[in-house]
Amino acid sequence: METPAPLIAECALTDLAGGLAVVRRFTRLTLQAWTGDTAVDDALLVVTELATNALQHGGGHALLRLTVDGTHVRIEVFDDDPAPPVRRPAGADGGWGLALVERLATAWGTARHGRGKVVWCALPAQSAELAG
DSSP, X not given: OOOOOOEEEEEEEOOHHHHHHHHHHHHHHXXXXXXXXXXXXXXXXXXHHHHHHIIIIIOSOEEEEEEEOSSEEEXXXXXXXXSOOXXXXXXXXXXXXXXXXXXXXXXXXXXXXXXXXXXXXXXXOOOHHHHO
């Protein structure tokens, strides 16, 4: 049996004020269509954290890419700053984001991309549609 091609969708990240609501809605609707409710809640948390980091610290044109291959949801956030994210000690002023990503994801990391970087993670995503 042939492995189906991965599903890929992208959404530009615009600003913190309304952009996070847009990217969260995009993520929820896309993943519900692809996987049912599998991984949607965890993906929303991760997308919020990574998008916030990109918009606050990344500069340039930030982009979210979602990919589902039948077993994993891959979340990638691209921005124009080549510096990798810095994990801060968690406290009242923040620092919980990367720890949350690390806890929820089966794997995560960063890589150079163009003049900037991509921060990515993988979450389990098994559904009857994708498994079939």
